[in-house]
Structure formats: C-alpha cells, structure tokens
Amino acid sequence: MTAGTRNVPLLLVAAVVVGTQVILSALKADFYLTQLTMAAWYTLLALGLCLLMGYAGQVSLGHAGFFAIGGYTAAIVSTAGLAPWLSIPAAVAVTAVVAIVVGVPVLRLKGHYLAMATLAFGFIVSRIILGTPFFGQADGLSDIPAYPLLAGLAISGRRALRVQNFYLAWFVVLVGLILALNLVRSRAGRALRAIHGDEEAAAACGIDVARHKLAAFVLSAVYAGLAGACLTHFNGGIGPSEAGIMKSVRYVALVAAGGMANLWGTLAVSASLTFLSLRGVFGLFDDAVFGGLLVAIMLFAPNGVFGLLRGRHLLPTRVRARRDP
Amino acid sequence: MVAAQILQYVLSGIATGSIYAIVGIGFNVVYNSTGIINFAQGEFLMLGGMIAVSLQGFLPLPLAIAAAIAATGLVGVLVQLVFLSWLKKPEMLRMIVITIGLSILIREAALHVWDEKVHALRFWTGDETSSLSLAGARISPQVIWVLAVSGLMVAALTLFFRFTVTGKAMRACASNTAAARLCGIRASSLVTLSFFIAAAMGALAGCVVSPITQTQYDMGTSLAVKGFTCAVLGGLGSVGAAVAAGVLVGVLESASISVLPLAYKDVVALTIMLAILLLRPQGLFAAIGRRPGLLGARQDSRR
Numbered sequence: 001m002t003a004g005t006r007n008v009p010l011l012l013v014a015a016v017v018v019g020t021q022v023i024l025s026a027l028k029a030d031f032y033l034t035q036l037t038m039a040a041w042y043t044l045l046a047l048g049l050c051l052l053m054g055y056a057g058q059v060s061l062g063h064a065g066f067f068a069i070g071g072y073t074a075a076i077v078s079t080a081g082l083a084p085w086l087s088i089p090a091a092v093a094v095t096a097v098v099a100i101v102v103g104v105p106v107l108r109l110k111g112h113y114l115a116m117a118t119l120a121f122g123f124i125v126s127r128i129i130l131g132t133p134f135f136g137q138a139d140g141l142s143d144i145p146a147y148p149l150l151a152g153l154a155i156s157g158r159r160a161l162r163v164q165n166f167y168l169a170w171f172v173v174l175v176g177l178i179l180a181l182n183l184v185r186s187r188a189g190r191a192l193r194a195i196h197g198d199e200e201a202a203a204a205c206g207i208d209v210a211r212h213k214l215a216a217f218v219l220s221a222v223y224a225g226l227a228g229a230c231l232t233h234f235n236g237g238i239g240p241s242e243a244g245i246m247k248s249v250r251y252v253a254l255v256a257a258g259g260m261a262n263l264w265g266t267l268a269v270s271a272s273l274t275f276l277s278l279r280g281v282f283g284l285f286d287d288a289v290f291g292g293l294l295v296a297i298m299l300f301a302p303n304g305v306f307g308l309l310r311g312r313h314l315l316p317t318r319v320r321a322r323r324d325p
Numbered sequence: 326m327v328a329a330q331i332l333q334y335v336l337s338g339i340a341t342g343s344i345y346a347i348v349g350i351g352f353n354v355v356y357n358s359t360g361i362i363n364f365a366q367g368e369f370l371m372l373g374g375m376i377a378v379s380l381q382g383f384l385p386l387p388l389a390i391a392a393a394i395a396a397t398g399l400v401g402v403l404v405q406l407v408f409l410s411w412l413k414k415p416e417m418l419r420m421i422v423i424t425i426g427l428s429i430l431i432r433e434a435a436l437h438v439w440d441e442k443v444h445a446l447r448f449w450t451g452d453e454t455s456s457l458s459l460a461g462a463r464i465s466p467q468v469i470w471v472l473a474v475s476g477l478m479v480a481a482l483t484l485f486f487r488f489t490v491t492g493k494a495m496r497a498c499a500s501n502t503a504a505a506r507l508c509g510i511r512a513s514s515l516v517t518l519s520f521f522i523a524a525a526m527g528a529l530a531g532c533v534v535s536p537i538t539q540t541q542y543d544m545g546t547s548l549a550v551k552g553f554t555c556a557v558l559g560g561l562g563s564v565g566a567a568v569a570a571g572v573l574v575g576v577l578e579s580a581s582i583s584v585l586p587l588a589y590k591d592v593v594a595l596t597i598m599l600a601i602l603l604l605r606p607q608g609l610f611a612a613i614g615r616r617p618g619l620l621g622a623r624q625d626s627r628r
Contacts, residue, residue: 059418061425105603112362113557115421117602120550120595127595131588245546249429256422284437291429298423299408302416 009264010178017170021163032279033166034157039274040169041231044176046254046270047263048223051180053252054261055189056216057196058107059115062122063224063251068129068243070095070225071232075141078233084148088229095225096218103217107210110199119245126243140239147233155233165234172230173267176223180263183219192216193261246287253294259304269305329461334579336459340468341538342575343475344370347530348552349567350482351523356556357499358519361420365404365428366527366552367545368435373397373528374540375435378444386447394528400431401524405517428545435542446535453536467536474533478526479568495519547591554598574598 024030049063070091078087106117129135136142146156153164183189191212194202203209232238241247254273258266273293276282282289301308348366355363373393380389404427412420448455449470456463486492497505498512506512531540551574558570574594581593 053418057418059421106599109602111417112421112553113602115364115425116362116550116553117599119546120599120602123547123550124592124595124599127589127592131586131592246429249425252422252425285433287429288433288437291426291433294426295408295423295430298419298426299412302419 010174013177013267014174017167017174021166025163030162033162035275035278036271037162037166037169037234038231038278039271040166040173041227041234042251042274043267043270044173044227044230045224046251046258046266046274047173047176047180048220048227049251050255050258050260050263050266051183051192051223052216052220053255054259054263054266055184055196056192056213058213058217059111059252060118060217060220061115061245061248061252062118062120062125063220064243064245064247065122065125066095066099066221066224067228067247068125068238068240069098070228071238071242072129072135072141072228073225074147074229074232075144075238078145078147079141079143084145087233088147088226091225091229092222095221095228099218099221100214103214103221107213107217119248122243122245122248126240126245129240129243135240138240140237142237144232144236144238146236147230155230157234157236169230169234172226177263177267184263188212188215196261246290249294250287250290253290253297257293257297257304259307260302262304262306265304265306330583332459333462333464334583335576336462336464336468338576338579339572340471340575341534341578342555342572343471343568344530344534344538344571345548345551345555345574346568346571347475347478347526348548349555349558349571350479350564351527352553352556353564353567354482354519354523354526358495358516359409361409361424362553363404363520363523364421364424364549365431365545366523367547367549368428368431369397369401369524369527369545370531370534370548371435371540371542371545372400372431372524373531374446374535375439375444375531375542376528377532378446378535378540379439381447386449390529390532393532394525397528397531398521398525401520401527402517404524405520410513410517428549432542432545439542441542443539443541444535445539446532448536449533465537467533471533471537474529475568478529479564482522482526482564491515491518547595550595551598554602557602 020036021030021033024032045063045067049060052058052060073091073094074087077090078084102121106114106121109117130137146154146158146161148154149168153168154161155165155168157165184192191202191207194205194207195209195212199209228238228242254270255266257273258264258269273290277286277289280286297304303311348370351366351369352362355361355366376396377389377393380392384392408423408427409420415423448465448467450466453465456465457469484492486496494505494510495515495518497508497510498515502512552571555567555571555574558566558573574597577597578590578594582590585593
C-alpha cells in the first residue's frame with residue numbers, strides 16, 4: 001500500500017463519524033450521541049488492549065483495573081481543589097506508574113500464569129475500591145466537574161456540549177488508532193509480533209523482549225487510564241463496577257471479536273457492541289452476551305468476525321497484513 | 326487466651342485453605358490430562374453450592390448434596406464435550422479465553438436461574454450457634470466437616486490414581502498421551518472423566534463450605550485465582566503439595582483479618598499469592614526435590 005491509499009480507511013472512519021453526527025442531528029435523535037461518545041472512550045481502551053493482546057501476545061484480564069485507576073485518579077484530583085487541567089495528566093501518570101510497577105514482575109510470567117496474575121491484579125483493584133471509604137466504596141465518586149480544554153470546550157456531559165464531546169472523543173480515538181497503526185508498522189511493532197511468535201527467537205534476533213513487552217503493557221494501560229479519566233469527566237462520576245472482572249473480560253471479548261491482531265476490527269466491533277450495550281439492547285443478558293460472544297468467537301472464528309467473513313470470501317482478502325510472520 | 330486465639334485463626338485458616346486446595350487439585354486433574362487451565366473451576370463450587378441450596382427444601386441434606394455433585398459433574402462433562410473436545414491442539418491464549426468465557430456464561434446462567442443474593446446451605450450438624458471447644462478455641466462443627474471432607478477427597482483421589490486401572494491410565498495419559506494411546510488407552514474419554522472428577526470435587530467442596538462462607542453467583546473468580554495459586558505453589562502436578570500450599574495461604578489469609586479490615590481480606594490474600602506467583606513460579610517445594618507427583622507432573626513446556 002502506498003502512503004496515499006493507506007489513509008483511505010482513516011478518512012472513511014472520519015467520514016462515518018461526521019456522517020453519524022449529521023444524520024442523528026438531522027433526525028433530532030442526537031441523544032444517541034451520548035452513548036456513542038461513551039462507546040468512543042471504551043473503544044480507546046480496546047485499541048490499547050488490542051496492541052497488547054493481539055500484537056504483543058500478552059493476555060491481560062485486568063485492564064478494567066487500569067481504566068478504574070485512571071478514572072478514580074481524575075475524579076480525586078479534579079475535586080481536590082488543584083488546577084482543573086491537572087486531572088487527566090495526573091490520571092495518565094498514575095496509570096503509567098502502576099503499569100510499570102505491576103508490569104515489571106508480572107510480564108515475566110507467561111500464558112496461564114500471566115492470565116491469572118492480571119486477573120488477580122484486576123480483582124485487587126476492584127476490592128480496594130469497594131473496601132475503601134476514600135473511593136466511595138459501592139457508591140463510587142460523583143459530582144466530578146467537567147474537564148476544561150479550550151474556551152467553550154470541555155469534557156462534560158452537558159447537553160450543550162454533546163456534539164462537541166462526540167467529536168472530541170472520536171478525534172482522540174482516531175489519534176490513538178493512528179498512533180497504534182504506526183506503531184504496529186514500525187520496528188517496535190515488528191519486534192512485538194516477533195515476541196508474540198516466539199520469545200526466545202525474538203531475543204536471539206537481538207530484541208530486548210522484556211523492554212518491548214513492558215512498553216506495550218504500559219502503553220495499553222495509558223490508553224485505558226486516559227479512557228477512564230475522560231469517561232469519568234464525561235459522566236461526572238465513576239463507580240466500582242468499572243473495575244469489575246466482567247469489564248475486563250468484556251474488553252478481551254471486544255478484542256477477540258475484532259480479530260485479536262486487528263485494530264480496525266477492534267474499532268468496529270467495540271464501537272458497535274459497546275454502543276448497543278450502553279443503549280441497554282441486551283437488557284439483563286448484557287454480561288452473558290459478552291461471555292457468549294467470547295466463547296463463540298474463540299471456538300468458531302479465532303480470527304474474529306471479519307476473519308470469518310474473509311474466509312467465506314464475503315470480504316476482500318487483505319494480501320499483506322496476514323502474511324506477516 | 327492468646328494461644329487459643331491463634332489456634333482459632335489457624336483452624337479456620339486450615340479450613341478455608343483446604344477448600345482452596347480442592348480448587349487447586351481440580352486445576353491439576355484437568356491440567357494433567359489436557360494441558361488446559363480451566364478458568365471455570367471456581368464456578369463448579371458455586372454451582373454445587375447453589376444446586377444443593379435449592380434442593381435442600383425438599384430433599385434430605387445428603388441426597389441434596391449427592392444430586393448437586395452429580396449435576397455439577399454433568400455440567401463439567403458437558404463443558405468438555407460441547408466446547409473443548411473437538412479442538413485439536415488449540416493455542417493456549419485461545420483456551421484461556423474460551424474457559425474464561427465459559428466461566429462468565431456459567432455465572433450469568435446462575436444469576437438468572439437463582440439471583441444475586443447470598444445463599445447458604447444448612448449446617449451439616451448443629452446450627453450456626455453450635456461450637457466445639459478445642460484447647461480453648463471455639464470452632465464450628467462445620468469446620469470439622471470441611472477438614473474431614475477435604476481430607477477424604479484427597480485420600481480417595483490419591484488411592485484412585487495409585488491403585489485403580491482407570492487412575493493409572495489417567496497418569497499414563499498425563500505423562501505421555503501418544504504412548505498411552507499405543508497401549509490401548511482411550512485418552513479422549515479419560516479427558517472427559519477428568520472434567521467430571523474436577524467438577525464433582527468442586528461441587529462437594531462448594532457444599533461443605535456453603536454453611537460457613539455462603540454461596541453467591543460471583544464467588545468463582547476469587548476462588549479460581551486462589552486455587553490456581555495453590556496449584557502453582559504445589560508445582561502444578563502434586564496433590565499433597567497443593568494441600569500444603571492451600572493450608573499455608575488459608576492461614577495467612579485468616580491471620581490478616583486480625584490486622585486489617587475484613588473488606589481487605591481478599592486483597593491481602595491475593596497480594597500474597599501474586600507475590601508468591603512472581604517469586605516462585607516453579608512451585609514452593611521444588612527446591613526440596615519433588616517426588617514424582619501423584620498424577621505424574623506434566624512437563625510444562627510452554628513456560
């Protein structure tokens with residue numbers, strides 16, 4: 001692909017974003033934009049997890065923990081009477097530090113051990129939140145102020161800012177996507193895929209395995225922490241369910257359904273399924289839908305829904321992407 | 326008094342720890358025959374407890390428990406036959422994700438069949454107020470039941486793997502599936518059997534602790550993590566070591582309650598376990614020189 005055609009899918013996504021807003025506003029149905037904005041923030045996390053799981057091959061069953069760390073840090077900093085712009089940088093910094101502290105020892109583990117350790121990490125975060133009055137226990141934290149960006153623009157759930165926030169959130173997602181796409185195509189991205197294939201072989205090729213794994217882990221945690229902080233400002237609060245195991249499993253399900261090492265698939269699946277889930281389409285069976293999706297995808301279509309369609313020749317085969325090692 | 330208090334913590338720690346050990350042994354049984362860590366192992370305890378709680382209204386307690394064990398064992402068999410049996414040489418990440426998904430499905434099914442409330446089975450003997458006095462420590466008779474049942478389970482499993490033909494065949498499959506097949510052992514049905522054993526054991530453990538710790542639809546995850554740590558501490562393969570590890574973890578956890586608020590009980594336990602997992606992934610007793618595990622330790626080539 002040349003540099004010109006490479007940008008076509010990105011422009012397409014941008015067009016879909018703009019088109020969605022225009023159509024919804026024209027139909028006077030712009031209340032959908034609220035859930036679409038929330039879906040955007042969750043999608044940012046899913047993209048980060050896609051980098052970690054799909055490309056670096058490191059499973060994380062505790063990403064909701066990072067999301068909650070970002071969200072709760074933003075909530076606490078923005079209500080502590082400090083400069084209002086401080087909350088999101090602080091949230092990102094705290095998430096990154098926790099990711100480093102957790103990642104250095106945990107990433108030495110592989111397979112089942114890594115899965116269990118990250119599961120335990122998520123569980124610990126959620127239990128600390130539930131057990132500590134400072135974090136609001138089961139009630140969570142509410143009355144979180146908006147995050148001011150420019151004059152007249154803020155991350156806020158106010159109706160007047162609905163359209164602006166929709167564009168803001170999807171703009172951040174697109175930036176995150178471009179960053180991830182470039183990373184995947186770079187030397188570091190190839191190193192991550194080599195690690196995914198065989199760590200010892202990667203090390204033999206001169207790749208610093210531990211450093212690359214840690215970098216991918218921290219980057220994906222930062223995506224999650226940023227998403228958590230922004231969504232907390234958007235919703236004006238955060239609750240302990242955001243740290244729950246079910247949330248972590250749901251993010252894994254989104255990445256798996258997207259096709260694991262497929263940022264575009266993750267984007268599409270996450271945006272649509274999270275939106276439907278937030279609209280309450282799945283009702284009482286919300287968690288069951290994601291559990292079922294996870295099992296069904298992994299059993300019948302380990303390359304994700306788009307991989308399945310491509311296998312049936314319902315989608316054009318991508319010549320380049322799958323041929324990589 | 327202090328000595329009695331310590332004894333009390335130790336005894337309740339041993340009781341909870343033996344349950345973790347049972348979960349860990351469940352992991353071992355399945356892992357040895359398939360190389361799969363079944364993340365839904367904790368759900369079997371929940372299912373066993375829940376089914377017995379529903380049946381105790383119109384069945385005598387022993388029958389309710391027996392029915393719960395049979396039903397949960399059946400669930401284990403179905404899980405293996407429907408979801409896992411036809412996957413040949415699956416990638417590990419895929420297996421982890423599938424069993425995690427199954428654990429969510431079982432949990433959600435339990436949420437809809439029962440509810441999100443806490444349930445408890447009747448005390449097997451006496452009630453919540455009855456207690457036995459042991460060297461100044463007061464313990465519930467149910468604690469004795471927990472210890473007796475888990476002890477019996479471990480003994481029965483040991484005898485099964487040592488002395489029965491089926492048990493020996495399972496050990497053969499664990500150490501070399503291809504060679505076992507050549508000797509005429511049907512490996513696939515033994516894998517199904519291992520899921521039945523793991524699920525049935527889990528159900529019985531779920532029934533015996535239900536009066537003390539209660540049963541809730543989402544109890545499986547923390548049990549799975551703790552049980553897995555026991556299995557790892559025991560070096561993924563040996564039953565006796567898993568028991569020792571479980572007791573150690575249980576005692577540490579119950580001692581933590583005396584220092585920190587109850588809400589942090591799981592935090593303390595899981596942090597200790599995470600630390601152990603990181604410091605000694607090869608198992609706590611590896612340095613002592615392991616006797617060949619009761620199941621014959623599978624070579625964990627993926628680590």
